Amino acid sequence: MNKGKIKWLSLKNKYGFVTDEEDKDYYFYLTEEIIKSKIDIKDIVEFETFNHKKGIRAKNLKILEKHSVEKVKCPNCSELMVPRLVIEEKNDLMGTIKKLSICPYCEHQTMVLEESEIENSKIFSQLLFLFFMIMITIVFVYEFILN
Numbered sequence: 238m239n240k241g242k243i244k245w246l247s248l249k250n251k252y253g254f255v256t257d258e259e260d261k262d263y264y265f266y267l268t269e270e271i272i273k274s275k276i277d278i279k280d281i282v283e284f285e286t287f288n289h290k291k292g293i294r295a296k297n298l299k300i301l302e303k304h305s306v307e308k309v310k311c312p313n314c315s316e317l318m319v320p321r322l323v324i325e326e327k328n329d330l331m332g333t334i335k336k337l338s339i340c341p342y343c344e345h346q347t348m349v350l351e352e353s354e355i356e357n358s359k360i361f362s363q364l365l366f367l368f369f370m371i372m373i374t375i376v377f378v379y380e381f382i383l384n
C-alpha cells in the first residue's frame with residue numbers, strides 16, 4: 238500500500254493524479270466508487286499501483302484524510318469546487334497575481350484571487366511605513382543635528 242495526496246482530478250473525464258510520499262505522480266481512473274466517496278484535491282489517500290502499458294498507475298484509492306478547504310462556486314456550472322492553482326500571471330506594476338482554477342465539474346477556467354492580493358497590499362503598506370520612517374529620520378537629522 239502506498240500513501241499519497243490527490244494532486245488533480247477531472248470529474249468530467251474521470252481521471253486524476255495522486256502524488257506519493259516520494260513526490261512521484263500516478264495517474265488513476267475515477268471509478269464510480271471513488272466519485273461516491275467525494276474524493277477531492279489534497280485528500281490523503283491509500284492506493285495500490287499496477288503496471289499499465291502507459292506506465293505505473295494507481296488503483297483502489299481509499300481516502301484516509303479529507304482535506305478541508307473553503308469551496309468556491311463555479312461561475313459556469315454553480316457547483317461548489319476546491320480552488321486549485323493552474324497558472325499564475327503577474328499583470329501590473331503592483332504585481333497583482335491572477336490565479337486561474339479549472340472547475341472539475343465542467344472544466345471551465347475560473348479566476349480565483351487568493352492570498353496574492355492580501356500579500357501585495359501588505360507589501361505596499363510596509364513600503365509606505367518604510368518611506369515615512371526615512372522621512373522622519375531625515376527631518377530629525379536636519380532639525381537636531383545639523384542646526
Ligand SMILES: [Zn+2]
Pocket residue numbers: 311312313314315316340341342343344345
Ligand atoms: Zn463548473
